[in-house]
Amino acid sequence: MRRELHYDVVVIGAGVAGLTSAARLAEGGARVCVLAKGVGSTHLAPGTVDVLGYDPDRVAEPGRALPSFVEAHPGHPYALLGTEAIASALEWFRARVADGPQDGYGYVGGLERNRLLPTAVGAARPSALVPETMAAGELDAGGEVCVVGFRALRDFHASYLAANVGGRALEAEVDVGRVEANALGIARRFEEKEFRSAFVDRVGPRLREGERLAMPAVLGLRDPHGVWAELEQRLGRPIFEVPTLPPSVPGMRVFDLLRAALRRAGGRLVMGAEVTGAEAEGERITGVRAHTSGGDTVYRARRVVLATGGFASGGLQLDADWVARETVLGLALRDAPAPSEERFKPEYFGEQPMARAGVAVDARLRPPGVRGVLVVGAALAGAEPWREGSGEGIALSSGHRAAELLLAEAGAGKAPAPSEATA
Amino acid sequence: MAKQLSTDVLVIGGGATGAGVAWDAALRGLGVVLVERRDLAEGTSGRFHGLLHSGGRYAVKDRPAAEECVAENAILREVAADTIEDTGGLFVTTPYDDPEYADRFLEGCRGSGVPVEEIDPAEALRDEPRLNPAISRAFRVPDAAIDAWKTVWSLCRGAAARGARIMPYHEVVAVHRSGDEVSGARARDVRGGEELDIEAGVTVNASGAWAGQLAHLAGIEGLRVLPGRGIMIAMNHRLVNTVVNRCQMPTDGDILVPIRTVSVIGTTDERVADPDELEISQDEVDAMLEDGERLVPGFKRQRALRVWAGVRPLYQASAEGDTSSRDVTRSHTLLDHSQVEGVGRFVTITGGKLTTFRLMAEETVDAACGQLGEPRPCSTRTERLPDSEEGEHYRLGSRLRKREQGLQDDQLVCECELIPRRRLEETLRRRGTRNLDDIRRSLRLGMGPCQGGFCIYRATGILHGLDGLSSAEANDSLRYFLQERWKGVWPVLYGDQLRQARLDEWIFQGVLDVGHLPQ
Numbered sequence: 001m002r003r004e005l006h007y008d009v010v011v012i013g014a015g016v017a018g019l020t021s022a023a024r025l026a027e028g029g030a031r032v033c034v035l036a037k038g039v040g041s042t043h044l045a046p047g048t049v050d051v052l053g054y055d056p057d058r059v060a061e062p063g064r065a066l067p068s069f070v071e072a073h074p075g076h077p078y079a080l081l082g083t084e085a086i087a088s089a090l091e092w093f094r095a096r097v098a099d100g101p102q103d104g105y106g107y108v109g110g111l112e113r114n115r116l117l118p119t120a121v122g123a124a125r126p127s128a129l130v131p132e133t134m135a136a137g138e139l140d141a142g143g144e145v146c147v148v149g150f151r152a153l154r155d156f157h158a159s160y161l162a163a164n165v166g167g168r169a170l171e172a173e174v175d176v177g178r179v180e181a182n183a184l185g186i187a188r189r190f191e192e193k194e195f196r197s198a199f200v201d202r203v204g205p206r207l208r209e210g211e212r213l214a215m216p217a218v219l220g221l222r223d224p225h226g227v228w229a230e231l232e233q234r235l236g237r238p239i240f241e242v243p244t245l246p247p248s249v250p251g252m253r254v255f256d257l258l259r260a261a262l263r264r265a266g267g268r269l270v271m272g273a274e275v276t277g278a279e280a281e282g283e284r285i286t287g288v289r290a291h292t293s294g295g296d297t298v299y300r301a302r303r304v305v306l307a308t309g310g311f312a313s314g315g316l317q318l319d320a321d322w323v324a325r326e327t328v329l330g331l332a333l334r335d336a337p338a339p340s341e342e343r344f345k346p347e348y349f350g351e352q353p354m355a356r357a358g359v360a361v362d363a364r365l366r367p368p369g370v371r372g373v374l375v376v377g378a379a380l381a382g383a384e385p386w387r388e389g390s391g392e393g394i395a396l397s398s399g400h401r402a403a404e405l406l407l408a409e410a411g412a413g414k415a416p417a418p419s420e421a422t423a
Numbered sequence: 424m425a426k427q428l429s430t431d432v433l434v435i436g437g438g439a440t441g442a443g444v445a446w447d448a449a450l451r452g453l454g455v456v457l458v459e460r461r462d463l464a465e466g467t468s469g470r471f472h473g474l475l476h477s478g479g480r481y482a483v484k485d486r487p488a489a490e491e492c493v494a495e496n497a498i499l500r501e502v503a504a505d506t507i508e509d510t511g512g513l514f515v516t517t518p519y520d521d522p523e524y525a526d527r528f529l530e531g532c533r534g535s536g537v538p539v540e541e542i543d544p545a546e547a548l549r550d551e552p553r554l555n556p557a558i559s560r561a562f563r564v565p566d567a568a569i570d571a572w573k574t575v576w577s578l579c580r581g582a583a584a585r586g587a588r589i590m591p592y593h594e595v596v597a598v599h600r601s602g603d604e605v606s607g608a609r610a611r612d613v614r615g616g617e618e619l620d621i622e623a624g625v626t627v628n629a630s631g632a633w634a635g636q637l638a639h640l641a642g643i644e645g646l647r648v649l650p651g652r653g654i655m656i657a658m659n660h661r662l663v664n665t666v667v668n669r670c671q672m673p674t675d676g677d678i679l680v681p682i683r684t685v686s687v688i689g690t691t692d693e694r695v696a697d698p699d700e701l702e703i704s705q706d707e708v709d710a711m712l713e714d715g716e717r718l719v720p721g722f723k724r725q726r727a728l729r730v731w732a733g734v735r736p737l738y739q740a741s742a743e744g745d746t747s748s749r750d751v752t753r754s755h756t757l758l759d760h761s762q763v764e765g766v767g768r769f770v771t772i773t774g775g776k777l778t779t780f781r782l783m784a785e786e787t788v789d790a791a792c793g794q795l796g797e798p799r800p801c802s803t804r805t806e807r808l809p810d811s812e813e814g815e816h817y818r819l820g821s822r823l824r825k826r827e828q829g830l831q832d833d834q835l836v837c838e839c840e841l842i843p844r845r846r847l848e849e850t851l852r853r854r855g856t857r858n859l860d861d862i863r864r865s866l867r868l869g870m871g872p873c874q875g876g877f878c879i880y881r882a883t884g885i886l887h888g889l890d891g892l893s894s895a896e897a898n899d900s901l902r903y904f905l906q907e908r909w910k911g912v913w914p915v916l917y918g919d920q921l922r923q924a925r926l927d928e929w930i931f932q933g934v935l936d937v938g939h940l941p942q
Contacts, residue, residue: 044926046934058939121880121901122894123936154834154844155877157884163894164940180834243934245877312925318917320712320723344916348909349902349938386933 015040017377018307020399026265046243047250053389063111089400100257104225122164137240155245334360433623441629443784455587460594470733482531512566653690676714837878839871
């Protein structure tokens, strides 16, 4: 017999959008369960919160640019959310970091201005809200930069980054114990006091007066503030992290802190759960079926929040007959080119017609054709997250907004369950 | 003034044919210069499906071509063993094929000496369980997979070791005539811009589908080579481990070749005006995927990695008619222009196929020797190519085995194709290139399932550190390679491969923001 579990809200997907939505709902008193096949976008993303980086030229002040941006892009998720909702989502997130499991770790910034931080190739990427461990990397801050790399870390090349930002490069020359390591492996070494001391001893004497130190984002997973502050103090200079290729250590910190917020508020996260279909009464979705290694379970819920992501995450799919679809509930897509139409263009850096495909929703994030479902994050139609520099902004603010809507529905955020009557 | 060079044989064209001519001539003790306008094997040779023909494909309609394949297949297995994976081949009659053809096929094979054995379709399905279970007849033939890049590198390395000068990225801009003879050519270094005059005892036009254009430079008109354009799609798995052919008159999409870690389905045949016109249409892609479905049910649900087009050089003796290019003979054509147009010291070799490159080279160098007035014997039937000295065939998994022997000795730059860092660094130094696409052709960098998602950044960083490049040069290399990869990817993006491409885009356009590097 199939197991049945009952929740107020089931959230599908454990990226930034899904975890934010679930944590906020749990904090508001809802009984929440997150179902996820695996970890989401966090482990790939650089860990910054990019709200609006390009339109299409670089945006200096996202808060001020948003009104004209949504006017020009009425189908964009931001047009449904509004600047205020984005601002309050950022505020919520910043508070979760402060209360999070990584002692003392914080994010700086907001919608007032974008910070231009170097990527691992040395391009200047605009972000609104950034980890404190990256903040000293602002490219217009002036001063000399020294980039330190690790031979074993293939996913970060100090000399190339240094060349593009006009700095110099050093190899750390500390033994990481392996010929080949990824960012996570080195981050774990930085959690050891002896390793940090070895690093300071090897690198410190080679630094010059007045230089800022750029490092791959490997300054620990559990206590990044402690590692970063100690190194800054011992080396006597500002230090900043630069995101590497995945797995992204700062992204994993985001996952850890959102998951902690969810658990602290009593929410549940089931990893390795693949949603295989929905339970419905007429147009109303009343739950989802999920497959896990332990068997099949029906998760009954008054509301379902779909946070399964775009094509990269498997929330959307294009089949061999060139028909694009939403994979879990089969929701209708908007902005998807028809099978006979051009899907992609030959220019890699150009705009791609398929990129804006996603689920169309109303101002309350509800897709047409079904009831009881809200859609958040990269599954939404109308955005080109990487080209706009808007991925985390959309994920965070739509996830947060969905929770606020459901909590309001349930009665000003006090009653635990969203009521049937208002949906 | 242009720099000067003098040699016995000037070879124009760095595909399998030209490289084969260089190897053959160098073995005969002749001085050789080979010029290629792009990278070695960047034209037709590097854009084919990888099939070493048994001859079966031509057994019914083109018996001379079949006989050549039989002989050359056997020779190459000996002298170029390392470039060949001995997959074996199958011809199968699917429900879409004329059942009568199988008997004609069998008869044709026997008549032209193609080793053939009819087997129970159940046995074929045991060997290749993904094949269409509705096949009614099955034949084993000695088809194999051949790595064209490796072949061309080996030929050129062998030739260079015997004194030949191999000059990729040198485009012929003029062919020098002195009276009714060709005396050499002028080549321009397309990367550095310098020009070079090469004086040659005999000039060999081995430019394949471009042979007509080249002959025109020599003042010879009316040499008609039809570019027969064909598309191929690489699928991300060995859907079969044996070369599989449909047992029917050769048509589109009827061959599936397992090569390295992928399988390639091909091909089409369309006459085009310009051999450099390689655009691919949606209809062609759709039709090819459907053809795959007929051979291997479920084909379309697999990941399609890339699509590309190549042009066969098909020589047409007369300007008559409007025949489909598939009906032009697949045998090669050697034109000694002293006998055709009365232009001496100039030889054109065109047509043919990769399987017969050695024979083509032998006949060409025979003719060149004739022009030079000193016959010398050919030894390419027995002389083994570099890396093939042991006579051992390539085996899938050899890179993995090498890797497993020294897991902690070196790091991997490309997990998909198992490329260690030292190997990449050596190749970058040896080739002296900043073009990562050259490295792709040498090492298969970025050719696996992730299509460069991780290795492109790593290789750019290593290239920058190694070569003391300026940041602008490194940025150009990175952008150029990303654009080159995208070319073959976007027309076949669907399913999990689209998911992969979006992840790659996330890395390059999101995490790294390559699109906003300084121009």
